Amino acid sequence: MPVQTNAAAAKNTSLTGKPSALQTIAARGPATVTVAQLSEFDEIIDVRSESEYAEDHIPGAINCPVLDNAQRAQVGTLYKQTSSFEAKKLGAALISANIARHLLERFQDRPRSWCPLVYCWRGGGRSGALAHVLHQIGWRVGQLDGGYKAYRRAVVTALATLPQKFRWRVVCGLTGSGKSRLLRALMASGAQVLDLEALAAHRGSVLGNLPDAPQPAQKMFESLIWSKLHGFSAQHPVYVEAESRKIGSLRVPEALIDAMWRSDCVLLEAPLPVRIALLKEEYAHFLDRPGTLIAKLECLASLYGHGTIAHWKKLTLDRKWDELTEELLIKHYDPAYTRSTLKHYPALGRAPVLVLDEARDEHFAALAKQCLANAR
Numbered sequence: 001m002p003v004q005t006n007a008a009a010a011k012n013t014s015l016t017g018k019p020s021a022l023q024t025i026a027a028r029g030p031a032t033v034t035v036a037q038l039s040e041f042d043e044i045i046d047v048r049s050e051s052e053y054a055e056d057h058i059p060g061a062i063n064c065p066v067l068d069n070a071q072r073a074q075v076g077t078l079y080k081q082t083s084s085f086e087a088k089k090l091g092a093a094l095i096s097a098n099i100a101r102h103l104l105e106r107f108q109d110r111p112r113s114w115c116p117l118v119y120c121w122r123g124g125g126r127s128g129a130l131a132h133v134l135h136q137i138g139w140r141v142g143q144l145d146g147g148y149k150a151y152r153r154a155v156v157t158a159l160a161t162l163p164q165k166f167r168w169r170v171v172c173g174l175t176g177s178g179k180s181r182l183l184r185a186l187m188a189s190g191a192q193v194l195d196l197e198a199l200a201a202h203r204g205s206v207l208g209n210l211p212d213a214p215q216p217a218q219k220m221f222e223s224l225i226w227s228k229l230h231g232f233s234a235q236h237p238v239y240v241e242a243e244s245r246k247i248g249s250l251r252v253p254e255a256l257i258d259a260m261w262r263s264d265c266v267l268l269e270a271p272l273p274v275r276i277a278l279l280k281e282e283y284a285h286f287l288d289r290p291g292t293l294i295a296k297l298e299c300l301a302s303l304y305g306h307g308t309i310a311h312w313k314k315l316t317l318d319r320k321w322d323e324l325t326e327e328l329l330i331k332h333y334d335p336a337y338t339r340s341t342l343k344h345y346p347a348l349g350r351a352p353v354l355v356l357d358e359a360r361d362e363h364f365a366a367l368a369k370q371c372l373a374n375a376r
Contacts, residue, residue: 030131030141033117035154041117041142047126048148056219058119058151059227064102066095066126095129103133115140123147152219155226162226163256165234169375170260172242172341172348173268175205175333176275176325178356178364179241180282182268185361185368192238199224202248205333207283207296209248221250237375239266244340261344265351266371270359276325278359290316300332 038044044061046053049072053063067075071094079087110116116134120126123146131143144150171179180197187193201215202208209215216224232238242265245257252260270278286293294313301309308331315324341348352374354367 030118030128030135030143032123032145033142034145035151037142038117041115043114043116045116045118045130046148047118047120047130052121052148054220055217056152056223057148059223061119062106064098064106064130066098066102066120066130067091068098071098095126099130099133102130107134110139112138115142117142117144119144119147119151121147122149155223158226158229159222159253160255162229163253163259166229166232166259167234167237168260168263169237169239169371170242170263170265170345170347171239171268172265172345172351173270174275175329175337176279176282177268177270178274178278178359179268181278181359181364182354182356182367182371183239183241185364186239186371188365189368189372191368191372192232192236194225194228194232194238194240196225196240196243196247196252199228200247200250202250203282204243204247206299207286207293215248215250218250222253225253225256239371242341242345244344261346263347265345265348266374267348267351267353268356268367269353270356272326272329274356274359275329276322279325279329280321281359287319287321290319304331 033040038058044058046057046061046063047066048057048063049065049067049069050063051069053061053065057063075087075091075094078090116139118127118131118134118141120128123144127143127147131141134141146153171182173179180195180203183193183195187195197204197208199216200221201210201213203210215221240260243252243257243260245252280287293316297309297312297316312324312327315327352371354371356363356367
């Protein structure tokens with residue numbers, strides 16, 4: 001979630017001319033703030049270890065561990081095997097050294113007006129240590145009440161209800177018809193777009209893994225969705241691509257997928273040669289790595305038998321990409337997508353139809369304008 005400084009909140013006084021409550025707290029030490037106040041800060045600092053941060057964090061937060069993975073394990077082992085006192089002594093030394101390094105390497109260029117928010121796992125010792133030092137320097141510092149655990153509870157609660165507040169427009173269409181490209185064109189035209197496959201780093205099929213881009217953890221995926229939803233207005237529709245419950249290994253939040261399945265649709269159609277051209281663009285990484293594609297095709301052996309898979313492997317090795325793509329579309333993707341879409345999107349039968357004649361940017365831009373005009 002983008003975080004912007006609320007300059008008025010940072011400087012305002014009450015009507016009596018006395019300092020605001022936040023200023024009074026900040027004068028004594030770091031201010032204790034809630035998840036609802038995240039947007040009031042210039043920067044969000046996650047002081048947890050690298051592995052904790054990788055699993056999930058507030059979108060936009062930077063990671064400045066006060067104890068890294070190895071140090072956290074070292075202190076934890078000392079706590080269990082020796083005593084809490086010895087663990088605290090070592091922890092304090094390590095935390096002090098790490099804070100000093102972050103001050104020199106990360107924060108030396110921050111101006112006097114900088115207003116950061118710091119958080120850790122529970123909002124206790126780790127975030128408190130850095131927040132205290134930053135406050136002593138003279139910065140107005142916030143410390144997240146309840147830490148990451150409070151943030152995670154807020155995300156789970158919001159995702160159970162927030163999707164129902166929006167008017168969704170679900171872009172449907174056979175594989176290769178350009179749904180993701182249309183979403184990008186809609187976004188460029190000013191529409192609100194939730195691109196779930198971009199957030200999930202996956203194209204939603206057996207061949208959908210992005211090269212050199214692993215999927216985020218489930219909690220991080222949910223945080224990214226939460227952040228996007230908080231940026232939308234309920235006064236305007238939100239466009240999203242038709243999905244099933246899972247995108248790769250990630251689950252779409254229940255309330256969101258339910259809202260999508262109940263929503264109005266837009267049907268995007270494209271002739272087979274255009275779909276083949278689009279798919280060769282999107283999956284160009286397989287053209288240089290036929291071995292990777294063959295490994296993916298083997299996952300379909302239980303559905304189509306070893307004879308069909310052997311044929312597809314030969315087309316791959318012979319680099320007959322158009323023929324291979326056409327067979328995969330007709331035999332695998334089209335029947336599966338049609339069954340799934342008809343099952344989950346009952347509004348598809350009355351959806352306006354957009355036809356893509358060519359896989360060029362200007363054609364997607366024109367379709368986006370047509371789509372937005374139909375929505376008015």
